[in-house]
Each structure stands twice: as structure tokens, then as C-alpha cells.
Amino acid sequence: MGLDSDIRKIPEHLLDSDDPLYAFNKVIVDATAPYCVAYKPNLAFYESMGVQGWLALEKTVAYIRQRYPQQFIIADAKRGDIGSTSEMYAHTFFDTMKVDAVTLAPYMGEDSVKPFLRYPDRWVILLALTSNKGADDFQLVEDREGEPLFEKVLRRSQQWASADQMMYVVGATHGRMLEVVRRIVPDHFLLVPGVGAQGGSLEEVCRYGMNSRCGLLVNSSRNILYARGGEDFADAAAEEARMLQLEMKSMLERYLK
């Protein structure tokens, strides 16, 4: 469940509360917790509100931790910097904010990722093949041997950590290419955005991407968060989440290997 909580899109009646983003998230979390396994706040939406946004984010994480301790929390931050800076980011997300996982960009290579792997019970989720159009610009560029960049990222980063500490972002919009991904990383969990608003097919994702322990964290954000805009937004969000969970359940029955 992606918490891309946008102050411009949340129901109007919440704007009067002290912390509208937190008020919105609490209701969304309560409504969707029965149907999901993880929450993924998108840092951009909180940072855009400065200090107030960070407060809302910290309170949201604490709320989920306290009320729904079985839920996994992913900071969707797409960070990546030199080692000494990555250490600070790792400290931010794992010590200060206490999330379970953080998304990282691979462009700066191994030493930009390593500091996050020093936390034994936390996860790095590395961008491999993203869901957006710009994924074509560099991720699909082939090297001399015909290996596209995203495959190189998958292969090389497996030397940095095992499937117990590393996952990959693979966009649902690439459908059948999940088959290629699975040949390289049969055991890793994949975080799959792009179902819903971005047009990816859940059926294709599961057909080509599921492994013996499912191995997929399929994300939905906007479709659920903004299912309806009025006072009953929670019911609509719960209903959307429930429907996606049901769909996922039927996919599990069909494709779990």
C-alpha cells in the first residue's frame, strides 16, 4: 500500500485538522491494514511540506508500528550517494525513522549501497527496471555482450547481499520482462509498482514474476488513496484494497509455483 499522500488530493474536511496528512494516513491505514502486508510512504510527498511533512511521516510510521506491528514498512526514497553520505541516509531510515526497507538507485554503485546492508534485519530495495517511460533511456541500454543495464544491476548487486537483505524494483508496466528478471533473480522479492494508474497488468506480473514464496510485493497507491474524495473515502479505499487483495489471492492460487 503506497502512501503517496498528497495534501492537494486528500478530502477537504481533513484540511482543518492539525496535521491533515497524518489524519489522512491514519484513516487509510486503518481501512487497508486487513488487506495489505506492507506500507510504502513516498518520501517526496512528505518532504514537499517541509518540517510539517516530516512530522506527519514520523507519526505515520510510529502509528503503523504500534497498531499493526506485523506490517512491513518501506521508505520509498530512491537514495544513493557516496559511502559516507549513504551511511547518514542509512542512519536516517533505519535508526531514526525505524523503517524495514528503503529504495535505492544503483547509479553510484556498490559503496553507495553497502552502508544500508550493515543493518542485519533491514532491506535494500534496489531500482532495476522502473515503471516509467524514462526506464528506456538508460536501463535498457545493452553492453558489448548485449546485456541491458538493468540486468547488469541485478547480476552485480547479488554479490553485495543475499536475497535475505535485497529486493528489486521492477515495474508492472514491463509485463513479460519479469520472466527475464526471474531467470536472473529467481529467489528475490520484487517490489512491483505500476499496477493501476500507470497501466501495468497484475495478471502478467503474477504469471511471469511469481515464485514459490510469491516473491512479489505489488504496490498500489493512487487507486486506493483517492478512490473517492468525500467523507466516506475510507470505505472506498478499503473496498479498492479488498478487491486488489482478492485479485492477488486468485493469482496466488493460479500461479504460485
Place this chain on the structure above:
Amino acid sequence: MGLDSDIRKIPEHLLDSDDPLYAFNKVIVDATAPYCVAYKPNLAFYESMGVQGWLALEKTVAYIRQRYPQQFIIADAKRGDIGSTSEMYAHTFFDTMKVDAVTLAPYMGEDSVKPFLRYPDRWVILLALTSNKGADDFQLVEDREGEPLFEKVLRRSQQWASADQMMYVVGATHGRMLEVVRRIVPDHFLLVPGVGAQGGSLEEVCRYGMNSRCGLLVNSSRNILYARGGEDFADAAAEEARMLQLEMKSMLERYLK
């Protein structure tokens, strides 16, 4: 001047103040402003302190804006996400925080960068060839025609914006490769980290990287910030900054084309 202000490294006597990071930054900015043209806060160091860090960052940016309006301010954030998320990050840095430029990672391609280019008087500083060891992992991988990834990033991204809105990060640790970079982007400004603590040579950077309007923003952080740890840290920082500025001045006389 890189503001990688680390709560664990600032002089002890500042830890008693209400906002130690801001207190440190104010003194550093006053001490170094005569010798530099830009400030580059490194977001990781502020985020690691949560809400308190964001406050220190906002206050630092406001302080520089008010006291030293001629200084250029760069948010070293290395962001990069799908279009709708990048819009939020652009809003954060350009509307909320009001900095002049932000560093971005190119992995997610054109639509992850475009939203930042809608702000006409602001700058994108795209990672090309970074100063760290991990730069070799993917940035130097050659495509079928032998073009390394960082060159592809330089070439392709020139179609997204002109030299009036785009700069590139090229690490000082690559020395002579700045010659290659200059063949591809003769007119762009380059943000050059890696002189000092990371071991890059200023002389090489200038010999191979300088163009007719200088075209280089050479960054130094740790060497200046932590030049001395006691109560007189400001004098030591000023002296380090002054020496680097003098060195840069002599380089300008020697290499300005």
C-alpha cells in the same frame, strides 16, 4: 562550499545551543562567504536528524538567502523518481526550500528529470561520473558502440535542457577524464566534488575541465568544515576556504581558456 554538517563532528561547545547544526552553519557561512560562490547542503546530514534536521536546513537556506543573496544554493539530494513524484520533489526544493539547484540521479531517465526543468531560473545538476569507487560499477560500462554509460547520460540529457538549466556532477577523482567530458559538454558548468578528503587533484580538474567562463564549481566540504575542532573552528575554516580560493585563483590565471 559543501555543508555536510555532521552533528557528531561539530565543535562540542555548540551542542548546548538550541539548534546546534544551524549554529554551526551560521558561523561556517559567515567565515567562508568571502571565498566561495555557492553553498551545497548535503540533505543526508539534515534528514538524519529528522524534523530537527529539516528545521536546521530551512533556517540555513534562509540565512544564506538573506545575508548573502549573491550566493548560489545547491540542494545535494540526488533524487530521481517517476514524473509525478519528481514533480513533488521539484516543488520541495524550488518552491518550499527555494534553492537554486538540485542534484539528480539519471537512472530513471527523462521523465524523472523534466519536472525540475519547468522552473525557468533553476538548475538541474545531473550525476554523470561520480567521485566514488562505485562509479566504476555501472557508469563506465560501455554499450555496443563502446560508449560508456556516463557519456550516454551527458549526450542524451543535452536534449532535455540547455547549458542554462543543466549542469553535471563529475568527480575530481577522475582527473584526466574531464577532457573526455569537456568534448561532450564544452559549455556546461560542472559540479566537481572529490577534491580534498576524497583525493582528487584541483590542478588536474582545472587543466582538463576549465572552459572559457571557468565552468567549474569545485566543492570542498570536510576539509573546511572540520579544519579544526575547538572554539576557533571558524578561523580555521576561513583559512582553509581562503587557501582553496587562492589556489583556484591561480588555476584561473593559468587555465582559463
